[in-house]
Amino acid sequence: MALTASTPLRTALIGVALSATVLVPLQSTAFAAQTATAGAATTGTGPSVAGIEDGTARALAKSLADEAWKRQLGAAASGGDAVDLRALTEGTRTAAGRGLASPVAEADRAVAAAKGLPSDVGSLLRVSLVAPAAKTGAGHAAPLVAAAPSDDDGTAFTAYDSRGTAHVLHTDEAPDRPLYLVDVDGAKAVSAGLEVVGEALAAKGLDVPAPASEVNAGPAKASSSAAAATAGIDTTLIDSVRIADVKEPGIKGDAEIFTLVTGFGKDGKPRVDTVEMPYLNKAATTYYPNQVLVNWSNYKYGMADAVMMEDDGDTDYRALAKAVVTVLLTITDQGVYIPLADAVLDAVPTSWWTDDPDYVDSWYTLAKSTKGTRNGAAANGWINVSPYFVPQL
Known part of the structure; x- marks a missing residue:
């Protein structure tokens, strides 16, 4: 039904705490295939923004097996502000980062199309560093990467590590490793x-x-x-x-x-x-x-x-x-x-x-x-x- 002023409001904002509790092995697939299949079921006509973000997050996570690229991403995102992912991948000299440049640009164009925006809108995808463990240096554990959750009422979402393994993160506990979120520049x-x-x-x-x-x-x-x-x-x-x-x-x-x-x-x-x-x-x-x-x-x-x-x-x-x-x-x-x-x-x-x-x-x-x-x-x-x-x- 259509929502009107009398429709009950959704529940309050979810907390920022997370936890990694479940591991699910994933098969390695091509970046473009990941992006397309992740979102096709949502829109029926093409990849959804959520699907594109998820495919991008998985590809970015796997690229962090490259230590030089992982350090560069960490340094770029350490200030707490979201980082333009296309600019970062196009400007890096690391092999893994350069390998993401073309797929990220393609993903940007797909996001623009999914959101009904003109093709010349420019880069939209960005990445940010969240979770206390990431900022306190808790460990030198390998980071996780996830698409920013969009469900207000959700209690869990999926993040990926550099091996392509999916981790289900819950909203009521803090993770013990850094977490990057991939999302769209909303402004x-x-x-x-x-x-x-x-x-x-x-x-x-x-x-x-x-x-x-x-x-x-x-x-x-x-x-x-x-x-x-x-x-x-x-x-x-x-x-x-x-x-x-x-x-x-x-x-x-x-x-x-x-x-x-x-x-x-x-x-x-x-x-x-x-x-x-x-x-x-x-x-x-x-x-x-x-x-x-x-x-x-x-x-x-x-x-x-x-x-x-x-x-x-x-x-x-x-x-x-x-x-x-x-x-x-x-x-x-x-x-x-x-x-x-x-x-x-x-x-x-x-x-x-x-x-x-x-x-x-x-x-x-x-x-x-x-x-x-x-x-x-x-x-x-x-x-x-x-x-x-x-x-x-």
């Missing part, structure tokens, strides 16, 4: 993905800006100098925001949040504005972004809805755009404001709520005059907003 993917959504909306006239003549230009009888001083746009500003559960497995790191603002445009058609929120990446943390959420000059009525979501890995932005556009084109302006948040949520295929753009929360009927704290409909967060006039330069 880059969201930014590129929302451009795809915007282009699809524009193609159907669902994000047409207000005519210049309809933008607030001050009192009609004001002098030209006074009118110029008061020209500008009315907006709603996010003064602060807090989310209880960002819908991202704790071991995976930062969340990638974005919001779809919906309402009726000046032309009477439903419209959607996309809002990136790269700062909102931790649960139970209050942020003070002073970010514009709604530009009221683009809306016919003084009300709009906001649907907050999180990119959980396999988000196909081209499919998301198509689904949202399709449902919004069936809605007509009845001369009164109609909430569109449920229409947006209902447009998302049921399967996407498993690993893809997680529903975080939604806010109905935000008014042009709304001020103060508004709790989300799903009780997963709140936003503190205020009207804000942006003067014309």
Whole structure:
């Protein structure tokens, strides 16, 4: 069923602790075959992002049998930040690293295709070092490599060692060896993905800006100098925001949040504005972004809805755009404001709520005059907003 504001929320973020308890021997296969077979069952049309990440993780793990390459990877990731995997493999002089360069580039292109992103988006796959054992020098044990888990409720996932052996890692105990995670640069993917959504909306006239003549230009009888001083746009500003559960497995790191603002445009058609929120990446943390959420000059009525979501890995932005556009084109302006948040949520295929753009929360009927704290409909967060006039330069 489609998820709405009344659907029960998922459980809280999983912890970052892990354990390696089960060993399962794997047969050695070619990198491309691993990637394709791992994801084919998920999408039915090609490898999924999760499958591509898993194939990449397995290949990277096996390459770490090369001591020089293992040291280079360790040094690159030791600072705690995620490392661009394509840049690292293309820049290394080690044999094992160079051998991964072409497959990693191919995997990057496959990720872009699976996520509905343009082929020129650039490198997306990255690798990061996690787990306490890795940072305290616990041992010189051989590291494990895993695809970053995307299931919020999962209690275990699979990592690989340099022999191609799979280790099932659990979420309630810490491992005794370093662990690398392979995942997608979420911030880059969201930014590129929302451009795809915007282009699809524009193609159907669902994000047409207000005519210049309809933008607030001050009192009609004001002098030209006074009118110029008061020209500008009315907006709603996010003064602060807090989310209880960002819908991202704790071991995976930062969340990638974005919001779809919906309402009726000046032309009477439903419209959607996309809002990136790269700062909102931790649960139970209050942020003070002073970010514009709604530009009221683009809306016919003084009300709009906001649907907050999180990119959980396999988000196909081209499919998301198509689904949202399709449902919004069936809605007509009845001369009164109609909430569109449920229409947006209902447009998302049921399967996407498993690993893809997680529903975080939604806010109905935000008014042009709304001020103060508004709790989300799903009780997963709140936003503190205020009207804000942006003067014309």
